[in-house]
Amino acid sequence: MRAELPTVVCVDGDDETRAVTVDALDTAGFEVRACGSIAAAEAAMDDSVGCVVTTASLPDGDGFDLVEMVRERYPDCPCLFFTSEPPSDLPRGGRDQIVEYVPRTVPQSHDRLVDVVKAAAAEATQAAYPVPQNEAKRLDAVEAYDVDELSALETFERLTSLITSHFDIDVAFVGLVDAHEERFIACEGANWRTLSREDTICTHTILTDEVMVVENVQEDPRFTGVDRLEELEIRSYAGARITDEDGNALGAVCCIHGEPRSYTRAERDDLRRFADEVEEQLSLRRRLGAGVE
Numbered sequence: 001m002r003a004e005l006p007t008v009v010c011v012d013g014d015d016e017t018r019a020v021t022v023d024a025l026d027t028a029g030f031e032v033r034a035c036g037s038i039a040a041a042e043a044a045m046d047d048s049v050g051c052v053v054t055t056a057s058l059p060d061g062d063g064f065d066l067v068e069m070v071r072e073r074y075p076d077c078p079c080l081f082f083t084s085e086p087p088s089d090l091p092r093g094g095r096d097q098i099v100e101y102v103p104r105t106v107p108q109s110h111d112r113l114v115d116v117v118k119a120a121a122a123e124a125t126q127a128a129y130p131v132p133q134n135e136a137k138r139l140d141a142v143e144a145y146d147v148d149e150l151s152a153l154e155t156f157e158r159l160t161s162l163i164t165s166h167f168d169i170d171v172a173f174v175g176l177v178d179a180h181e182e183r184f185i186a187c188e189g190a191n192w193r194t195l196s197r198e199d200t201i202c203t204h205t206i207l208t209d210e211v212m213v214v215e216n217v218q219e220d221p222r223f224t225g226v227d228r229l230e231e232l233e234i235r236s237y238a239g240a241r242i243t244d245e246d247g248n249a250l251g252a253v254c255c256i257h258g259e260p261r262s263y264t265r266a267e268r269d270d271l272r273r274f275a276d277e278v279e280e281q282l283s284l285r286r287r288l289g290a291g292v293e
Contacts, residue, residue, distance in 0.1 A: 006050020007031045008117060011041045011066060013059045017104075021053065021082065024110035025117065038066045045070065049077055051117050056083040075180045078120040082113050130207055132249060138206075139179055141248035144286065147176060147183050155281055156186035163255065163274055164188045167238075167267065171256035174242075174278055177206055182251065189256075192232070199228035205239035206249035211268040213238045216260040236261035238268070240275035245283060253278050 008030045012018035018034055025032045033049075035041040037060045041052070052070050054063040067079045084104045102113045132138055150156065156174050163172035171189035175182040182200045184192050197203050201223060205212040214237040217223045218230075239254040253275040255263075263271070 005029050007048045009033045009041055009044050009049050009052045011035045011054040028114040041066055042069055051120055052079045053082050056085045138248045141244050142176055142178050142250055150185040160186045160188035167255050169255045169257045174253050175202055176251035177202055199226055201237050202239055202252040205252040206241050211240045211271055213263050215262050233258050235259050238263050238271055240271045242275050242279050
């Protein structure tokens with residue numbers, strides 16, 4: 001049973017209260033790493049950790065400092081506050097930082113905590129988007145590019161500007177898809193910088209060498225429930241995968257429009273040619289960066 005449950009990092013500066021919490025989680029079948037400070041929790045974190053439970057006040061900071069550290073290094077790891085302070089007394093933070101607040105003062109609070117940790121860890125381990133079979137190798141390939149440097153190059157900006165006029169669309173972008181988000185190295189028609197991977201259509205595009213077209217996002221069951229696409233007024237999409245010399249998918253070149261739209265075979269072929277140009281530019285930039293002529 002223990003092997004089926006994720007590791008939990010339990011952080012509390014008070015030895016007695018921490019021991020009680022650790023005992024409750026251990027009895028429930030979790031492997032628990034007990035920590036008395038943010039520094040200790042930082043040392044205890046690794047990819048096997050499925051949830052972090054923390055109190056609000058810690059010897060070397062507060063629970064929000066801990067959450068920020070976890071979010072930076074392990075973005076998919078849920079964090080729970082298990083503390084006596086009511087939510088109104090917490091100094092800062094919000095729902096984007098904490099999965100749930102469990103008050104220590106309610107009856108059977110430790111039973112409630114166990115239930116919430118199980119639910120949070122289970123939700124975090126369910127894939128919100130499809131992942132290529134060679135994901136680890138693909139991510140290594142993406143990391144080989146300096147996205148900030150690429151974003152400063154006018155070449156990609158000129159290409160996306162040309163794409164918007166060629167297809168008569170609202171937005172065109174070049175995006176690289178990393179482990180948790182898509183980062184735009186050029187975006188014409190909007191000021192988009194990043195998009196969470198579970199919110200981006202491109203995480204599907206990188207799975208195929210065919211140009212992916214979604215004529216009406218609101219009618220596609222894969223995307224109808226994605227609120228972020230609705231907020232960005234994305235109604236139609238066309239994307240062509242970009243790869244490196246070894247065939248690793250890096251991201252996509254995409255067309256976005258605020259109305260449903262179809263793409264002819266000729267238009268799909270043109271988008272593929274634009275993607276080929278991006279691939280050549282990326283290859284050139286990588287060779288130059290490595291000092292290879």
